[in-house]
Amino acid sequence: MEHVIEMLNIRKEFGNFVANDNITLQLKQGEIHALLGENGAGKSTLMNVLFGLYQPEGGEIRVRGQEVKITDPNVANNLGIGMVHQHFMLVEDFSVTENIILGSEPTSVGMISVKTAAKKVQELSELYGLDVDPYAKIEDISVGMQQRVEILKTLYRGAEILIFDEPTASLTPQEITELIQIMRRLIEEGKSIILITHKLKEIMDVSDRVTVIRKGQGIGTVVTAETNPNELASLMVGRQVEFKTVKGAANPTTDVLDVKDLVVTDYRGIEKVRGLNLNVRRGEIVGIAGIDGNGQSELIEAITGLRKVKSGQVFINGQDITGKRPRKITESGVGHIPQDRHKHGLVLDFPIGHNIALQTYYTGPISKNGFMNYSTISKKANEIIQKYDVRTQGDHEPARALSGGNQQKAIIGREIDRDPDLLIAALPTRGLDVGAIEFIHQRLIEQRDKGKAVLLISFELDEVMNVSDRIAVIYDGQIVDTLDPLQTNEQELGLLMAGQTKKGAMTNQAEGEGSSHV
């Protein structure tokens, strides 16, 4: 039996909307099969069909050659299909073992026998090199470790086929490397894997074959070894994609943002920004490079008025806005694409149209004499939906129902549309596919070329180096150096981000080069 799973000509409709149209996916025994598609292309829908959460309108599913009807997730479990969800489904207060056995607790005389389960968890963990402590509490372990608990959960239930839904979205680079090793180990032990992702690098690294879907249509399946990232990207997006952002030279003029000796504390009163100085001029993009947790969030929140400033000053166009309310700051010409779009960026249960009006709802012509003009909102929202290619069933659809990339495009549309003098973009492309990333980078550069100032915060070095005109490296709450992206490299940036001084970085680099010559 060559194929463990065959999904043949699957069709799934939601009302008039066809989420999956004639998609075929065949998973061979012992392969890692990537499912590639843009945000909202229908990857999750297809997997939810396989996992029994949705019933398809057409097509058939075969498991090991047998046609099956997967009516709910329990059926999928019994068929040996397990899903590692993108958003972990774990009880924070429970131990690893308790989470794993949840729903199928082994009992002896009516009592849960956690010990027996823990032993089994331990064995599984060792077999697959997962290195998970069965008694650790979920809230005490890292995100990467939590993901392994999710993997263990499926293995404990006897899964032979594992579906990974965007598994690297919230992992650090090192955790990603570890995950790839774990996936290989799973294959060695005879499992088969479907990997849902839009990250081409991972696909090239780990997968055997790739099935591409675009706007709900099955485009086809290719062997990874016979393709390249460029081909995959154009298959996925349906056109050529530029990986290197194209932009002209910057023409910076006067200061828009000027941060002077800024000190900001976190909720425990610990100083996270410690005497930071930074300026961003008209017509340039300044990228802040740094490892998560070095004061980036606190810096942005202080600039935008969401967090109290302990000392120091923030100027926008020469006007002191330190300690002003968020609305005052917004009105003085600041646009903010927030780091956490679900927490700050959107009211998820509001229609997407209302969300697009979230910064302007109180101004004319939307609001007049205290009353809302919802038809104006709708008109404005549809303009932005069109212009920023937000894929939605209409401005009345709740923001929650949109895919992450489309939510982000709506936020970006909202912020850029107000044409702010300073645009703060915090992790603007997190979790997005190459097509959307390209689109967003172009919008940022467009703003720059219109003579606006752009402050970009990103944990992705590629992004910072590609988009910025100037790179400010943040470490431990201070800007430790400012570099020209054309005259630096990932290595130098990496060292500065890790807290090496420039001088130290240079010597280390020289040493590194020296040793490589030997």
Added chain:
Amino acid sequence: MSNRLVNILVPVISVILGLIVGAIVMLVSGYDPVAGYAALWNGIFGDVYTIGETIRQITPYILAGLAVAFAFRTGLFNIGVEGQLIVGWFAAAYVGVAFDFPKYIHLPLALIAAAGAGALWGFIPGLLKARFKVHEVIVTIMMNYIALHTTNALIKTFSDGGDNTGPINPSASLRSEFLENMTDFSRLHYGILIALAMVFVMWLILEKTTRGFELKAVGLNHNASEYSGMNVNKNIILAMVISGAFAGLGGAMEALGTFEYASVKGGFTGIGFDGIAVALLGANTPLGVIFGAALFGSLKYGALNMPNEAGIPTEIVSIVIAIIIFFVASGYVIRLFVERFSKKKEAK
């Protein structure tokens, strides 16, 4: 099965199921369910008098339901409607008794006093929530007790140890000769118009005003609201104040319409707590609240006729009414069954 059909079918099946289970309870207890339900029906729709009384009963339920629903829609759980209603009741009665103005001043003044007292009772938990993150459920529950005993003490003080305020001046009364004549001298009063007007007001605030946009946004995601420059604390307080004002007006219905006085209470009226169920039955929408209140009010009032006409003890009556409401509230479960049933049929 079409969505519309399901939407109609669900409440109908819910009510029928509730009636069947209620009938079983009556049968088992040795009473005639047919006579029981006939008495219930007559108690609600029997003649124009009972219809008038039923509508009168519905009136405060609408306002209590609005109070709970408004808070819900703005992300707050107002358990204090009972207390807000009691202080509203007292404030309206006090203004009604203590002053003597022409009607066009006196009646509005009494209504405003009731709304204001309820608003004040909502303001305190709102302020504590906004400033100190004290959970509104705890504060509002405690405010209920404070309301009950404070108003009792005030009534005693004002009446020199008596147990009620005495009748309000006619200039503050909601009584309507026109409605009374139409309903064979029931106690139906103009309050129902005020309640319906407030249904409109709630809809207007939430769906049409800029303030309503903010209130809803703050209720759904206060982080995003703060990000977009809304004053989160102000909106939380305002939501509680408006909710409290609706509840206070509910009290005014009793003070200026039904009873025309306020008396010392041995315990809670229950209207405020039933308001929670009314709001949930109505899915927290203004129009839904009318239906929730109509169901609650008519069952509560009609049930009074069951002991008289069918000889069923009040305890059994209470159980039967609770069962009917229980089934209506479980509409979700019934919807699930209806949908599954229709799916199976389609599959065949």
